[in-house]
Amino acid sequence: MANERIKNQVEPVSPEVVRETIESALPTHLDGGVVEQDKSAIISDENVIPATSITQKIYVGPNVLGLPTYTVIETNFTPHINSFIEKCPEIEKLFVPILEMAEVESRTKVKGTLENRYFNTIREFYSVPRKEAN
Numbered sequence: 001m002a003n004e005r006i007k008n009q010v011e012p013v014s015p016e017v018v019r020e021t022i023e024s025a026l027p028t029h030l031d032g033g034v035v036e037q038d039k040s041a042i043i044s045d046e047n048v049i050p051a052t053s054i055t056q057k058i059y060v061g062p063n064v065l066g067l068p069t070y071t072v073i074e075t076n077f078t079p080h081i082n083s084f085i086e087k088c089p090e091i092e093k094l095f096v097p098i099l100e101m102a103e104v105e106s107r108t109k110v111k112g113t114l115e116n117r118y119f120n121t122i123r124e125f126y127s128v129p130r131k132e133a134n
Contacts, residue, residue, distance in 0.1 A: 055074070055075060055097060056072055056073065056074050056097070056098050057072070057073050057095040057096060057097055057098070058070055058071070058072050058073075058095070058096060058097075058098050058101050059071040059072075059073075059091070059094055059095050060094050060096060060101060060104055060105040060108060060115075061090075061091060061094035061108070061118065061119055061122045061123075062119060062122055062123040062126070064084065064091075064122065064126045065126070066080070066084070067081065067084050067091070072098070073095065077092075077095075087125070088121070088122055088125045088126070090118040090121045090122050090125075091122055093114075093115075093118045094108070094115070094118050094119065094122070
């Protein structure tokens with residue numbers, strides 16, 4: 001019943017339109033497979049930041065309430081993330097460029113590495129002491 005109602009609401013699209021849309025969205029091998037991106041800018045309230053200067057970082061530390069693993073930031077830390085860094089500075093060390101994510105994340109699991117120490121320090125800092133049962 002619902003499928004029939006949806007079919008009546010949607011207008012059919014010709015295969016040619018679909019093909020043109022897909023081809024315009026994908027780079028072609030004839031053009032060298034490179035898509036030119038608009039590098040105009042991302043506009044903030046204060047100034048213009050060129051799109052090429054944005055560096056994304058990803059958090060590869062342990063889950064913390066309010067800061068889950070794989071949180072992605074662009075350029076600067078937000079006040080929310082800065083509040084975590086003020087409490088536990090090691091968090092900043094586990095925000096790494098996305099291209100280095102796999103390498104650094106694997107080092108967090110190897111005992112004795114600096115990344116593993118940061119990871120464990122963060123986990124211990126935010127772990128809640130458990131009460132023992134009487």
